[in-house]
Amino acid sequence: MYGQMRNKFPQYLFLIPAALFVAMFMIYPIVYNVIVSFQDLTLMNLKSGAKFIGWDNYINILQTERFGIALKNTIIYTSACIFFQVVIGYLMAAFLNQEFPFRNFFRSIMLLAWMTPLVITGSLFKWLFDVDYGVFNYLLTTLQIVDEPINWLGQQSTALTAVIITNVWIGIPFNMILILAAMQSLPKDVYEAAKVDGANKFQTFLNVTLPLLRPQLMIILVLGIIYTFKVFDIILIMTGGGPVNATQVLPFYGYELAFVNFNFGESGVIATVILFILICIALLYLWMIKKEEAQ
Amino acid sequence: MRNYTLKQYLLLLVAIIIMMVFLFPIYWMITTSVKPMSDIFSSPPMIIPETIQFDAYYKNLIQDQSLLPYIRNSFIVAAGTAFLTLLLALPCAYALARFRLMWGNIFLLILLVTQMIPGIMMAMPLYILFSKIDLVNSYLALIVGNTTNALPFAIVIMRPFFLSIPKGLEEAAVIDGCNIFTAFFRIILPLTKPIILTVSTFSFLFAWGDLIFALTLATDEKVRPLTMGITKFIGQYGTQWDQLMAVSTIAAAPIIIVFLLFQKHIVSGITAGSDK
Structure with a gap:
């Protein structure tokens, strides 16, 4: 065993720089979040050291109305975004899966929406959602869908919807690219067989494409949930969590606790809750894969 | 050149319409930045600008040069992140x-797993760690923060690339007297140019667009990157949309340029990243 380790030592040298980096700057922070959630760490005792206070931070956070609102908004936001991104992404992928001139150009140019820094997208959509001069309100009033211009970001009832629309726009091309790649890896002959059997387009979609794409769609879904869950930048730029917590989400709440209130312990609680939820999603995913393979 | 049928040209037409509708926000950002104030607030909105002027650019780039240090900082942090990511990955x-x-x-x-954790949750522990070793407000802090974001992705998309290189190459090199290090540097590294391009493009763009670490790890204006500059302008300009959209266009320009140059690598990077 020892001799084997020694033989392999030069090989491990390749891994060590990255492993050290990951341990120091990625695993340590995650563990630290959990530890600090049981401490009363604030800006005041940052240098002198904090005490362990048991579950106090958890009790404080869970009792605030804000936590419930943030959790609810995060769930609404994530599920709405994923639903529309995947459905619209799928439709666009199906469209681009046809043969026509310059289709690779169209496939990649759409990605501009995804590549643009979120700060820019956030301020750009703030302008598009503007009450008096925004393009969206102009379209809606001219097409007579609404009578009065909507104060999208300024009122509690519509702010979350506006942020969701923004993020759907950002996420569509990403989903489209992944779904398109999955579609292009499907075998062609099953489609010909379906055609011979006289299946129409909808039947082919339901009975051929969807079952074949299922494994890849599941990966895309899980990736999507994880990426969408991270929402922070566009909230900060577009609404700052308001009006009156209408767009408060967990990552933003954690940020406010740490960098506005400087209550690091309570921010650790939010980070730990997020970690817990993500682990549950990952386990659920692994369980689904196992079940799939067992069948 | 292939001959296309009429139906395929119709599909092309539909594709152009979809693209125009979908990318309208970006078009709107650019046109807003070159319109005079009165045209910005015209009703109905002026889809095609009547008078084009570059006042907002002149003001933000030449007259008032406060934007320039932000651009420099963004370049340093983004290039540093790309370099550190490559070095480790x-x-x-x-x-x-x-x-x-x-x-x-x-x-x-x-x-x-670490890739799943929201960046903002990494920011607090890193802030505390860096403030203990006096690294807050340095380029290095920002580079390290952004590398936590880029590294997992880089490794995940690089591994399949190395798997696709035939093993015989190194075996031949070892017979010729190379050890695993010289084989790696002399034989393998020269072959990795395409994947290096993909990974550095991505890490550069990730870091260029980062707001989370810029907001939390750099409280000093001296090292703050352009994304923080934009948030400052949002406060300062309020609803002066021409100024804000000009600053946004300036910040988006490197992304658009890098994107147009490397779009093939970007698309292949995204699809490889989800393959596992």
């Missing part, structure tokens, strides 16, 4: 692809 991905290491698969799993 290249040997690591190679080892994970080539050697049968006990911890290899566990390490890969850890990378996938």
Whole structure:
């Protein structure tokens, strides 16, 4: 065993720089979040050291109305975004899966929406959602869908919807690219067989494409949930969590606790809750894969 | 050149319409930045600008040069992130692809899990860690923060690339008297140009667009990147949309340019990243 380790030592040298980096700057922070959630760490005792206070931070956070609102908004936001991104992404992928001139150009140019820094997208959509001069309100009033211009970001009832629309726009091309790649890896002959059997387009979609794409769609879904869950930048730029917590989400709440209130312990609680939820999603995913393979 | 049918040209037409509708926000950003104030607030909105002027650019780039240090900082941080990511990811991905290491698969799993954690949750522990070693407000802090974001992705997309290089190459090199290090540097590295391009493009763009670490790890204006500059302008300009959209266009320009140059690498990077 020892001799084997020694033989392999030069090989491990390749891994060590990255492993050290990951341990120091990625695993340590995650563990630290959990530890600090049981401490009363604030800006005041940052240098002198904090005490362990048991579950106090958890009790404080869970009792605030804000936590419930943030959790609810995060769930609404994530599920709405994923639903529309995947459905619209799928439709666009199906469209681009046809043969026509310059289709690779169209496939990649759409990605501009995804590549643009979120700060820019956030301020750009703030302008598009503007009450008096925004393009969206102009379209809606001219097409007579609404009578009065909507104060999208300024009122509690519509702010979350506006942020969701923004993020759907950002996420569509990403989903489209992944779904398109999955579609292009499907075998062609099953489609010909379906055609011979006289299946129409909808039947082919339901009975051929969807079952074949299922494994890849599941990966895309899980990736999507994880990426969408991270929402922070566009909230900060577009609404700052308001009006009156209408767009408060967990990552933003954690940020406010740490960098506005400087209550690091309570921010650790939010980070730990997020970690817990993500682990549950990952386990659920692994369980689904196992079940799939067992069948 | 292939001959296309009429139906395929109709599909092209539909594709152009979809693209125009979908990318309208970006078009709107650019046109807003070159319109005079009165046209910005015209009703109905002026889809095609009547008078084009570059006052907002002149004001933000030449007259008032406060934007320039932000641009410089963004370049330093983004290039530094790309460099550090490559430095760590290249040997690591190679080892994970080539050697049968006990911890290899566990390490890969850890990378996938850490990638799931929201950046803002990493920011607080890193802030506390860096303030203890006096690293807050430095380029290095921002580079390290952004590398936590880019590294897992880089390793995950590099590993399959190394797997696709035939093993015989190094074996031949070893027979010729190379050890695993010289074989890696002389034989393998020169072959990795396409994947280096993909990974550095991505890490550069990730870091260029980062707001989270810029907001939390750099409280000093001296090292703050352009994304923080934009948030400052949002406060300062309020609803002076021409100014704000000009600043946004300036910040988006490198992205658009890099994107147009490397779009093939970007698309292949995204699809490889989800393959596992």
